[in-house]
Amino acid sequence: MDEFLSRLAEILEVDSVNDKDVLEKFDCWDSLTMLSIIALVSEVYGKQLNNKEVRDAKTIGGLKSLINGK
Amino acid sequence: MDLTFRNKKITGVLSILPKREITFEEEISNYNFSEAKSLKLKRAMGYNKHRVAALGQCSSDFCIAGLQYLFENNLLNKDDIDALILVTQSPDYFMPPTGNIIQGHFEMKHDMICLDINQGCAGFEIGLIEAFMLLDQEQIKKVVLLNADVLSPKVSKRDRNSNPLIGDAAAITIVEKDYNNSNIFANVRMDGTNAFALMIPAGGFRMPCSEDTSKMVEDEAGNFRSKENLVMKGDDVFNFVQREVPSMIHNLLSAAHTSIEMIDWFMFHQPNKFMLNKLADAIGVSREKMPTNIVENFGNSSGVTVPLNISYNLGDLLKKETRRVCLAGFGVGLTWSSILMDIGKLQFNEIITI
Numbered sequence: 203m204d205e206f207l208s209r210l211a212e213i214l215e216v217d218s219v220n221d222k223d224v225l226e227k228f229d230c231w232d233s234l235t236m237l238s239i240i241a242l243v244s245e246v247y248g249k250q251l252n253n254k255e256v257r258d259a260k261t262i263g264g265l266k267s268l269i270n271g272k
Numbered sequence: 273m274d275l276t277f278r279n280k281k282i283t284g285v286l287s288i289l290p291k292r293e294i295t296f297e298e299e300i301s302n303y304n305f306s307e308a309k310s311l312k313l314k315r316a317m318g319y320n321k322h323r324v325a326a327l328g329q330c331s332s333d334f335c336i337a338g339l340q341y342l343f344e345n346n347l348l349n350k351d352d353i354d355a356l357i358l359v360t361q362s363p364d365y366f367m368p369p370t371g372n373i374i375q376g377h378f379e380m381k382h383d384m385i386c387l388d389i390n391q392g393c394a395g396f397e398i399g400l401i402e403a404f405m406l407l408d409q410e411q412i413k414k415v416v417l418l419n420a421d422v423l424s425p426k427v428s429k430r431d432r433n434s435n436p437l438i439g440d441a442a443a444i445t446i447v448e449k450d451y452n453n454s455n456i457f458a459n460v461r462m463d464g465t466n467a468f469a470l471m472i473p474a475g476g477f478r479m480p481c482s483e484d485t486s487k488m489v490e491d492e493a494g495n496f497r498s499k500e501n502l503v504m505k506g507d508d509v510f511n512f513v514q515r516e517v518p519s520m521i522h523n524l525l526s527a528a529h530t531s532i533e534m535i536d537w538f539m540f541h542q543p544n545k546f547m548l549n550k551l552a553d554a555i556g557v558s559r560e561k562m563p564t565n566i567v568e569n570f571g572n573s574s575g576v577t578v579p580l581n582i583s584y585n586l587g588d589l590l591k592k593e594t595r596r597v598c599l600a601g602f603g604v605g606l607t608w609s610s611i612l613m614d615i616g617k618l619q620f621n622e623i624i625t626i
Contacts, residue, residue: 232305233433233493233506234313240507241550244514253507 221263277404281450287583288338303432304494318545319436322571331420334442355385359395393603395575403447421574428497439571443579457528474499536595542566542577
């Protein structure tokens, strides 16, 4: 999870991420960012997320639960 | 569906591009985003410039110009054409088939087969497979495979996801019988449950054009398009490619009792750089063996990107020498298909512009 979170921070263009961070509040939040996150999850966990699931996750914590739950 | 073919070969590839070239920067003001965001997308996806047909240039125009070039340069004799396959999702008309229009333009012999095939991203592979099957007939000695995609008129200029990507192009591939006991391996897969992941909703019979279908509507990401424009579910398509294409390639190589190291080139359909780089990693192919430069130079011309990839990146090489090549297409349908074959000593392998 640590390696995933540090690569996620890179995609979101910040130094680090916290569970409470709201996804759509990140400056660079757009469709490319979402696709990059989907690609990262696919690469690291072999799991497939779609745009709606990522949006509904709302926060970093939500995203982690979503991945663990799949 | 796993397929095998014996004694068939490609003897020439000609790609035909429109003259008009538009850069990403020229169109940036169409999109609803900051310049910084647009440039970030440019880097990730490989947007740079794309070739777009002039107003009124249709699929048959590209094919006719290409055939004319081959006839004039004595690279093809029209009376030798036993079958003309046209793979396109942008026919000149619903009726008559565009292949027949091309056949009629040149007054080709009556005693031949013309076949229009509605396929896109996997169109080159599907077309080649059809050509191979036709060549099993004794009477069919030479097949001309035309791939033409002139979809830019169907893409909204204010759609940042699709407009910078779209390219128009056509290609002509000559396929003939071979007598060297060559083996070709292929596979084809279909999944219509996701048929609507890539579509143009209006303009066919299910939803005819109307005042309503021409209205531009904003989507969640800030892109504007009408129902008459191309629309793609980027996340679904990305996931589909990552999920299905690596195993298709591994199955193909295993059916051929070979491995990645034995393949010289992976000439794949070119959706965008992002997807291709991720795909290369997922399959385990080095990026050197899998060119990803077609979108940034010409745009994504659907099924034509594979022959264009061959003409652009392997032009001279495949005229002089032979290489073991893995072709693959994946996308609209959903359709995915790959072919493993030797390609080489081509009579021609070039690009012309009209």
